[in-house]
Amino acid sequence: MRKPRRSARFFLYAILPVVAVVSFLVVYPTIRGVIMSFQNYNLYNLRNVHFVGFENYKSVYTDSRFYEDLWNTVLWIAGSVSLQFILGFILALLMWKPFKGRGIYAGLVFYPWALSGFAIGLVWSWLMNGTFGVINDILMRLHLIEYPIHFLSDPKWAMWSVILINVWYGIPFFAIMILAALQSVPSSVVEAAMIDGASSARRLFQIIIPYIKPTILSTLLLRVIWVMNFPDIIYGTTRGGPAGATEILSVYMINVVFYENDYSKAATVGVTILAILITYTLVYIKTTSYEELEL
């Protein structure tokens, strides 16, 4: 029936464009970035680009800024992902049983997910404004605080404030994923547990959570990478400030590009992020089984 030669040619033509653009625009630049991290590539001195060995790495890794940013990254990921997950889980449970208008409700609460993180950062910097911000106004009217809080310009508050914004942004993602998983739990499984007379808390922890555990695990692990590489909200609010309090590694790299023009240094930070990414991914693939990736 089929002509194998023509089939092979069809396969080649169909995959070629994607493989070509991805190689040219993602893979090659990645390799090029690794090379640049071993050169002195400064925008102001392009005539004299040469290899400098591990100089860039030495200067990045001996700077305390790197370790502060690494710690900030850990805080940012741990705070954002855990809260996004817990609140997203609760939201999914609340939405599990059908109610009138659930579809509309889903549309109204899930929308932040499609929005620009940068724009959301700007929106929230207005809400959290230390002088005219509505959040301060509400807290003061409720007599919870006496003086306005400078959420984004006080180093004590800044990291928690950007995490709060990221939680607002990320709850829908977890809720969507977990809700979809919950809806795939066969009703027979739930009913059997009901006949057993299990309390609803026990049903949840002993039957339902184990059932959707693979989804939870892969969603959590993948979200960690995504949040680590999500500088948009911080860029819309603090750009890493005040005094580096919210500078995570990705923001560090972007700040070096935009304000220091030192491309080698930026590439060095980039390669470091990439190394973390690859290590993490390999561990991830080992922890979750191969079939779950649906390859």
Add this chain to the structure above:
Amino acid sequence: MKKKWMSFTRYLLLSVYLVFALFPLVWIFLTSIKPPMEVYSFPVKYLPSKPTFQNYHRLFSYAHFGKYFKNSLTVAGISALASTVMASLAGYALARFKNRWVLPIILFLFFAQMIPAYLVMIPQYVMFSKFGMLDKLSSVILIYSGIGSAFSTIMARGFIARIPVELEEAAMIDGCTRLCSLFKVTFPLVLPGLSAVFSFSFVNSWNEIFIASLFLNSDNKMTVPVALYSFISKAGVNWGFLSAGLVVALLPTIIVFAFAQRYIVEGLTKGAMKY
């Protein structure tokens, strides 16, 4: 009694979250239609005494926001279209063919899509500067279609794999070629899925800021996020004005999301690996 109490708590919590989710956008809209005096008042004035659209008027007359909006529409539209076309062809091949190249290519795309866009922007910048292609919308279009297409392919493959292959085989027995069965049978069936792929890349390109601000410098080339960025980098932020810009910037993705949410979710929960 206990049951009633449970459902009351449930609706209460759902309502609280609804307010939490909607409030920031409602607030930014209210700010955008307030007269300047009421934007900057503390204690805060919640509703404008006299709603005004002067911020929107300024946005489109003095600030050329229409131009930026058009640039963003062009960039996001063309790159999403290009990446969807490439992704549906490749996704089809990877879903339907079984040869020794399929798995390596999927793995290649899987790892490529894990590399975040901002991480490769400097080498891209250096590459494009060699070709004299800086400050051009077409460069940004090319980059967006490239970096999005790996994930789009994986997503498209997931949708296509769920269409029964027997339908195509039946068409091919009826004398259709592979290409003909592809366009007459498979693509029409998978159209909702492909529109999700398109929406997803559209939204991502519409929202991208770092590559855009690195590449696009002249005023008439700026996309919407770059323009918003320029509003805040200048000394002193005019919040009423910026709010109007934010409303206009956020509206398109909200609309796209409203239409495509169902399919995007389907694509992400079944057979896709990112986000």
